[in-house]
Amino acid sequence: MVATPDISVVVPVFDEAGAAPALAQEIAAAFAGRSFEIIFVDDASRDDTRAVLSALRAEIPQLRVLSHQRNSGQSRAIRSGILGARGAVIVTLDGDGQNDPADGPALVDTLMAAGPDLAMVGGERVNRQDSQAKKWASRFGNGIRRRLLHDTARDTGCGLKAFRREAFLRLPYFDHVHRYLPALMLREGYRVEFRPVHHRHRQTGQSKYTNVGRLLASVSDLLGVMWLQSRSRNPGGVEEL
Numbered sequence: 393m394v395a396t397p398d399i400s401v402v403v404p405v406f407d408e409a410g411a412a413p414a415l416a417q418e419i420a421a422a423f424a425g426r427s428f429e430i431i432f433v434d435d436a437s438r439d440d441t442r443a444v445l446s447a448l449r450a451e452i453p454q455l456r457v458l459s460h461q462r463n464s465g466q467s468r469a470i471r472s473g474i475l476g477a478r479g480a481v482i483v484t485l486d487g488d489g490q491n492d493p494a495d496g497p498a499l500v501d502t503l504m505a506a507g508p509d510l511a512m513v514g515g516e517r518v519n520r521q522d523s524q525a526k527k528w529a530s531r532f533g534n535g536i537r538r539r540l541l542h543d544t545a546r547d548t549g550c551g552l553k554a555f556r557r558e559a560f561l562r563l564p565y566f567d568h569v570h571r572y573l574p575a576l577m578l579r580e581g582y583r584v585e586f587r588p589v590h591h592r593h594r595q596t597g598q599s600k601y602t603n604v605g606r607l608l609a610s611v612s613d614l615l616g617v618m619w620l621q622s623r624s625r626n627p628g629g630v631e632e633l
């Protein structure tokens with residue numbers, strides 16, 4: 393393992409024993425030739441996820457596995473991974489294999505080519521491979537969120553994102569915060585950009601979210617983020633004399 397990698401790829405997983413090994417191999421192949429680590433965060437899975445990932449460390453030297461004692465959700469798992477990460481650049485992607493790791497390096501390159509004011513390059517799923525009901529709910533939710541928060545994001549549910557660890561650490565945490573990273577980074581005074589990425593069918597395992605569950609959570613989350621925005625003041629830079 394490299395001493396201090398440039399890039400930490402963080403993958404939240406809950407009951408993804410079927411998808412995780414192939415995904416870890418794909419990530420290692422996609423980032424080959426770069427200085428990176430891969431951090432899978434097992435969120436107290438009920439299947440073999442933990443054991444499967446633990447064994448895989450023998451094959452993939454860059455792989456680290458963090459494990460929650462209690463299930464705490466996708467946002468918390470992402471946060472645990474980022475807190476434990478050593479890279480200055482974080483790449484997140486879903487643990488079910490629906491994001492294509494091969495899209496990751498281009499997001500990182502776009503981020504690194506810009507100045508430090510660009511905090512994040514988020515993926516936007518093109519030709520999304522989900523049920524019609526999920527796509528419809530997502531379009532509806534994204535539309536409302538964008539109108540209320542003015543976060544310029546068309547697809548915050550896309551798990552594939554590259555961002556600066558330091559910028560993430562400045563943001564507040566709440567369950568499902570991973571859908572509000574663009575709004576919260578803009579609030580902090582950063583810029584965010586988006587790039588089209590591929591999307592694939594879920595080959596194994598089951599979706600952990602229902603449209604109704606997501607809708608209920610997003611009502612209070614939207615109100616909470618609007619409150620955060622209303623209470624934000626920005627000094628436009630801090631100068632030491």
Ligand SMILES: Nc1nc2c(ncn2[C@@H]2O[C@H](COP(=O)(O)OP(=O)(O)O)[C@@H](O)[C@H]2O)c(=O)[nH]1
Nearest residue numbers: 404405406435465466469486487488599600601
């Ligand atoms: N750590 C953690 N990850 C989760 C949880 N629920 C979902 N995920 C992960 O979040 C990603 C997206 O979830 P998924 O069920 O595929 O949602 P969908 O693609 O919108 O149907 C996958 O990597 C899941 O393993 C959870 O409770 N904890």
Ligand SMILES: [Mg+2]
Nearest residue numbers: 486488490594
């Ligand atoms: Mg999925």
